[in-house]
Amino acid sequence: MTRIAVAGAAGRMGKALVQAVFQDPETTLTVATDRPGSSLIGADAGELAGVGRLDVALVDSLENGLAEFDVLIDFTSPESTIRHIEICEAGGQGVVIGTTGLTEEQKNRLVEAGNKIPVVFAPNMSVGVNLIFKLLETAARVMGEDSDIEIVEAHHRHKVDAPSGTALHMGEIIADTLGRDLSQCAVYGREGHTGARDKDTIGFSTIRGGDIVGEHNAMFIAEGERVEIGIRSASRATYANGAVRGAKWLAAKGKGLFDMQDVLGLRE
Known part of the structure; x- marks a missing residue:
């Protein structure tokens, strides 16, 4: 069972990710975050996503649950993603990143992170x-x-x-x-x-x-x-299901920067 953290779990994509984690029998949601100051902090992530109570309350910082997950799935903003990468480097967790709009400098930061932890970064997880x-x-x-x-x-x-x-x-x-x-x-x-x-x-x-x-x-x-x-x-579920597939694949990997071509075995 792969323990998953979802960043931005109260957003449109975050809810789809929570649903996908819930529906996959090989994964379990253990940490869910939302932005600091959000009125939804403390709410149950499963109830927000429409899958029922999961007893996983939204927290305002990934550091609050650092020991409770194996892989983070992050579809937030470039700035938030870089902060989360630094936190996961410290804890040794893997990261699946679907965030778009990263600068070249930020992408280089992901390359650096791959020298310490396993990272899947793809512009599209479908x-x-x-x-x-x-x-x-x-x-x-x-x-x-x-x-x-x-x-x-x-x-x-x-x-x-x-x-x-x-x-x-x-x-x-x-x-x-x-x-x-x-x-x-x-x-x-x-x-x-x-x-x-x-x-x-x-x-x-x-x-x-x-x-x-x-x-x-x-x-x-x-x-x-x-x-x-x-x-x-037709649905964000295609991206969410791909990200969960990537998280399960990544859980068994050591350090390195990968993409969905690696996850799906499409590399020649």
């Missing part, structure tokens, strides 16, 4: 999305040099970063496969007189609205044909 990542490598090898490449993503109105971490990772996979630098070839939206399209660019388009959970589509547009590789997520 099993289907990670299969898409693998398919993109093949599509880029076969069609990338002869196609215009565009990535379109859509999320709910509350998402604060754009493009999504998943869309950016899709671009990184394609660019790396083609020997390009995404920071040099990415085009984020178009407006006005842009001139003819540079064939070596990778375009990104972002949609925000309503309650869209997550949609991602990569298009390889050649003369006479277009290949699209995409996925639509």
Whole structure:
């Protein structure tokens, strides 16, 4: 039985994570946090998530339950995630990170943490999305040099970063496969007189609205044909279930920085 801590357990994603931990017979929720000053501190995490009382009260600091969990699942904010990493380094616990919008400096901090504890960091925990990542490598090898490449993503109105971490990772996979630098070839939206399209660019388009959970589509547009590789997520449960799968896998690992490709055995 893997003992799980969920950071931000009172939020939309946090509740989905609590549900996923509850539903998995190999995991148990032992710690749940919310932001300091929240009116929900002390409330039962299971009741908030709609799965019934779990006798796990929300606390305002991960340090309050440091000895009570094996793996932390964190989908909070970049700043909170870095604080939690430092706490888990001190306690020796593993961390599954689904937080998006991290800076390069913060990502480097995760690399450092991997020298001490086991960490799974992925821009998307969905099993289907990670299969898409693998398919993109093949599509880029076969069609990338002869196609215009565009990535379109859509999320709910509350998402604060754009493009999504998943869309950016899709671009990184394609660019790396083609020997390009995404920071040099990415085009984020178009407006006005842009001139003819540079064939070596990778375009990104972002949609925000309503309650869209997550949609991602990569298009390889050649003369006479277009290949699209995409996925639509209907529920946050897809991300939560993937994160719990990652936590169980990570519990048996030593130090190191991993991603969902490692968890799912998709590495060549």
